[in-house]
Amino acid sequence: MPSFAYRQCFRLLFAALLALGLAACSTLGQRDPLRIGVAGIEPLPGQGLEARFAVKLRVQNPNDTPIDYNGIAMDLEVNGQPLASGVSDQRGTLARYSEAVITVPLTVSAFSAVRQFWGLTENTPAQKMPYVIKGKLAGGLFGTVRFKESGQLSWPEVTGITP
Structure with missing residues (x-):
């Protein structure tokens, strides 16, 4: 029994x-996606054949709740090919309905740069190249917020050149 x-x-x-x-x-309510924009790019010292940049991201929180983060990871693709990646162990809080500038060091390997160069020479030169920024703000088991931003890089038109 x-x-x-x-x-x-x-x-x-x-x-x-x-x-x-x-x-x-x-x-766990639904959150609106973060709005991410590149606010600036500064060169950093690199090692060997790599190039490094400090990318400043303007991150906007359009939600009614703050977002605590304790790290950021980011990848950059240009023309559908990976170009650069980076991580940072920065900590902070994005208050509700606020914005902050977060700096992430990105590394461009020599192989990624060569792959991009060959991609440009194989195709007809375009005035615009698509880019995608993907990443995440780490915030523990359930607090991680992923983001994705895309757009097009515009090259200036060259005028006055005749063959």
């Missing part, structure tokens, strides 16, 4: 944990 009591107790405990889990998930 004691096993029947243990089963009843186990079922009751399982139901309570399930209810608590569902209640916890319902408190």
Whole structure:
């Protein structure tokens, strides 16, 4: 007979944990995506054949809740090819409805630069090249916020040159 009591107790405990889990998930509201823009780029010293840059990102939080972060990772693609990546262990808080500038050191390997160069020479020179910035603001198990921003890089038109 004691096993029947243990089963009843186990079922009751399982139901309570399930209810608590569902209640916890319902408190994780939907967030609007972060708005990311490149605010500036500064050169950094590199090693060997790599180029390094300090990319300043303007991060806007359009949500009603603050976002705590304790690290950032970022990748940059140009013309559909990876070009640069970087990480930073910066910590901070993006207050509700606020913005901040976060600096991330990015590294461009020599192979990525060569791949981009060959991609430009194989195709007809275009006035615009698509880019994608992907990354995440780390914030613990459930606090990580991913972001993705895309656009086009415009090259100035060359005028006055005749063949």
